[in-house]
Amino acid sequence: MPRIAVRGAGKRYGELQVFRGLDLSVGQREIVALVGPSGCGKTTFLRCLDGLIPMSEGEIVVDGKPINGPLPRTAMVFQHFGLLPWKTVRGNVAYGLDLAGASKAEIRERVPHFIQLVGLAGFEDAYPYQLSGGMQQRCGLARALAVEPDLLLMDEPFASVDAQTREILQFELLRIWRMRPTSMIFVTHSIEEAVLMGDRVIVLKGRPSGVAEIVEVDLPRPRTRATLASPRFAQLREHVWNILMDEARRAEFELER
Amino acid sequence: MSPARAVLVKIAGGLSILALWEMVARGFAAAYVARPSGILRVLPQTLGSEAVLRGTAITLWGVTQGLIIAVILGTAVGLLMGSLKLVERLLGLYVNGLYAMPMIAILPLLTIWFGYTSKTRLATVVFASFFPIAMNVADGARSVPAEYLEVARSCRARPHHLWFGVTLPSSLPYLLAGVRLAVGRALVGAVVAEFFVSVDGLGFYVLFQSRTFHHNQAFVAVLLLGAFALAIDALIAWLTGRYLRWHRPGEDRR
Numbered sequence A: 001m002p003r004i005a006v007r008g009a010g011k012r013y014g015e016l017q018v019f020r021g022l023d024l025s026v027g028q029r030e031i032v033a034l035v036g037p038s039g040c041g042k043t044t045f046l047r048c049l050d051g052l053i054p055m056s057e058g059e060i061v062v063d064g065k066p067i068n069g070p071l072p073r074t075a076m077v078f079q080h081f082g083l084l085p086w087k088t089v090r091g092n093v094a095y096g097l098d099l100a101g102a103s104k105a106e107i108r109e110r111v112p113h114f115i116q117l118v119g120l121a122g123f124e125d126a127y128p129y130q131l132s133g134g135m136q137q138r139c140g141l142a143r144a145l146a147v148e149p150d151l152l153l154m155d156e157p158f159a160s161v162d163a164q165t166r167e168i169l170q171f172e173l174l175r176i177w178r179m180r181p182t183s184m185i186f187v188t189h190s191i192e193e194a195v196l197m198g199d200r201v202i203v204l205k206g207r208p209s210g211v212a213e214i215v216e217v218d219l220p221r222p223r224t225r226a227t228l229a230s231p232r233f234a235q236l237r238e239h240v241w242n243i244l245m246d247e248a249r250r251a252e253f254e255l256e257r
Numbered sequence B: 001m002s003p004a005r006a007v008l009v010k011i012a013g014g015l016s017i018l019a020l021w022e023m024v025a026r027g028f029a030a031a032y033v034a035r036p037s038g039i040l041r042v043l044p045q046t047l048g049s050e051a052v053l054r055g056t057a058i059t060l061w062g063v064t065q066g067l068i069i070a071v072i073l074g075t076a077v078g079l080l081m082g083s084l085k086l087v088e089r090l091l092g093l094y095v096n097g098l099y100a101m102p103m104i105a106i107l108p109l110l111t112i113w114f115g116y117t118s119k120t121r122l123a124t125v126v127f128a129s130f131f132p133i134a135m136n137v138a139d140g141a142r143s144v145p146a147e148y149l150e151v152a153r154s155c156r157a158r159p160h161h162l163w164f165g166v167t168l169p170s171s172l173p174y175l176l177a178g179v180r181l182a183v184g185r186a187l188v189g190a191v192v193a194e195f196f197v198s199v200d201g202l203g204f205y206v207l208f209q210s211r212t213f214h215h216n217q218a219f220v221a222v223l224l225l226g227a228f229a230l231a232i233d234a235l236i237a238w239l240t241g242r243y244l245r246w247h248r249p250g251e252d253r254r
């Protein structure tokens, strides 16, 4: 049974229907990748799941029971990093724990561990402005991981770093995930990233957007750089690309007319 | 320019102003008009005099008390105005209007409420410094980036976490800017109140010495007031360096 299921989700901003009739499930220890064109409502959907904004229609079911209110034990990694500039790396990583009511001793013990885990050891006392984009993103990741969530919502976490750093971070995240596998919804623009990370890739498109197709990614784990070179990876990438491009080509055609 | 040279240039600038003053005072003014040599002559004795010491203590303590009250009230009102639309609508017009209003106009009213006592000075100082602080903090609270609030909500923040954990620290640079404005206004308020209600203090000392033609002594007290303003400015600069290291002025606050 899927751990978390979303049925018939829809979100409207006044006249604008962002998405509609969205069904999606995430199993225990499953990574679901969500791809779709810019503006199709990926961030909006994660915000709904995190309880930051209400859904207009649909329901969320956790372990078989519909819930109202925000999902329990959920942490989100933001597209915009979301670091508090007046807090150091240590303070930012501790923030989620602190608000979750963790004791001082617990915070002292766990924070260094997660700073280490994301490779920010030595930067504990740095302020966000002193960090590179990639380091800021890791700091946001450490904050989310530190509360040991059952569901991780990742909003294009690696979108604003260079290609090499991005690749490093992808494999780092997979490594961290293997140590403590949680359910994860991983939003991305990048088709390659979606296929590399996901057990399934859910392709959103249309206006309002909905699920165009769910692609099972039958690549073995652990996934490594070798995975990127495998023929099956290329096949899956092409497949997802075709689903997405279908619409883009149509848009192009309409532009030219 | 090397730092040492920069200091020398500053000193040279100050000395030429003093020299010009001395020459003009000697050439054209009556003997009782303050001049650098005269001020220097009376300086040690005036600074040590009981009247000046007492006046300084009284005025500065009054200003400090008033500033503390204004910072607490102004921060509270500013946060409320900046984060609750209703409070903004209720108070916005009045806070902005009263900020621009010359406080001297309200002094006669304050004397009726508080009498010809030091309470009037305290009220004037609070009145003068409350508005710039409240206005600045309200600006700061209004411009808290939505991302910070979103992160806090995602971590299941309760209202007090949002207020004291996000809105207040994010508004700190605005608060300090407000305090800087407020210090000048508070000093003016205290001195004017002392002139007006004749309560003891540095301002009253200046008034009394001027009327009895001790202009050099009066000027020493003026210098003391200036020194206090500079000291508070230095304190704020220190606080900024200590607690606002994270703040990059002029940069996108992200």
Ligand SMILES: Nc1ncnc2c1ncn2[C@@H]1O[C@H](COP(=O)(O)OP(=O)(O)OP(=O)(O)O)[C@@H](O)[C@H]1O
Residues within 6 Å of the ligand: A013, A016, A018, A036, A037, A038, A039, A040, A041, A042, A043, A044, A045, A079, A189
């Ligand atoms: N608060 C809001 N009020 C009104 N419209 C909004 C709001 N937030 C988002 N939208 C609209 O909803 C749509 C989806 O936005 P969203 O940020 O979810 O897209 P996205 O898929 O995350 O895009 P990207 O890949 O560029 O991050 C956009 O058309 C946007 O204009």
Ligand SMILES: [Mg+2]
Residues within 6 Å of the ligand: A042, A043, A044, A079, A155, A156
């Ligand atoms: Mg987005």
